[in-house]
Amino acid sequence: MVRKTEKLMLRVSEILHRLDEEYGADTKCYLHHENPLQLLIATILSAQCTDARVNLVTPALFQxxxxAQAFAGADLKELEESIHSCGFYHSKARNIIACCDRLVRDYGGNVPRDIQELVTLPGVGRKTANVIRGNIFEEPSVVVDTHVGRISRKLGLTKEExxxxxxxxxxxxxPREHWIRYNMQIITLGRTICKAQSQKCEECFLQDLCPSAGSGRNSGSKGDKKKLK
Known part of the structure; x- marks a missing residue:
């Protein structure tokens, strides 16, 4: 068991080293923002939507x-129209208004940094909370989106869904110092090489470290037929 754990940690160390070599250690959030509230709103909008689409919507939205007070007092229909192209606009608009109402009432319009407080806000789960903590407050946080979950399973770093x-x-x-940038690096990998529908294993710099390399597009989900080592 100890030897198996040691082998895993050595593989993890090499994976992180190659990620740093390929993408660098200085990573920036893909969602454009100038303050904590803007990142919070952008992250809520990013659910089931691309960051690129969100970035097209937010400049006019934030103007x-x-x-938070302006969002809290927004007309629901007008806000829905503003974010319509991000999808699920009705629930997102309701959550944004309710979330900002809480921020105004309980936090003076500011975004809290504590994860236990963040996850009580409407529309905010652990993923959104960790995005805020990691990118705004520089608190070591692991953000798990679809790319991170899928590719981490493919790499044999977890079996969980x-x-x-x-x-x-x-x-x-x-390592704690790699938590924040692991997310950004894996997202980049998932958007360029290890795409959900078309993985380019032969081009991947992690191919020899990936138990699922070449096993097909479903290897990162419960339908795995190739057992992770």
Whole structure:
């Protein structure tokens, strides 16, 4: 068991080294923002939507609603129209208004940094909370989105499907100083090489470290037929 753990940690160390070599250690959030509130709103909008699409919507949105008080007092229909192209606009608009109302009432319009407070806000789960903590407050945080969950399973770093369980698995094996940038590096990998529908294993710099390399597009989900080593 000890030897197996040691082998895993050596593989993790090499994976992180190659990620740094390929993408660098200085990573920036893909969602454009100038303050904590803007990143919070952008992250809520990014659910089931691309960052690129969100970045097209937010400049005008943030000009129209410059602070939490403005969002809290927004007309639901008008806000829905502003974010319509991000998808799920009705629930997102309701969550944004309710979230900002809480921020105004309980936090003076500011975004809290404590994860236990963040996850009580409407529309905010652990993923969004960790995005805020990691990118705004520079608190070591593991953000698990679809790319991070899928590719971490392919790499054999977790067998879990539930994002929170994946988060805890990764926290056990990743050095704290790599938590934030691991997310950004894996997202980049997932968008360019290890795409959900078309993985380019032969081009991947992690191919020899990946138990799922060449096993097909479903190797990162419960339907795995290739057993992870």
């Amino acid at each position: 129209k609603y410059p602070d 539930d994002p929170e369980k994946v988060e805890y698995d990764l926290m056990k094996i990743l």
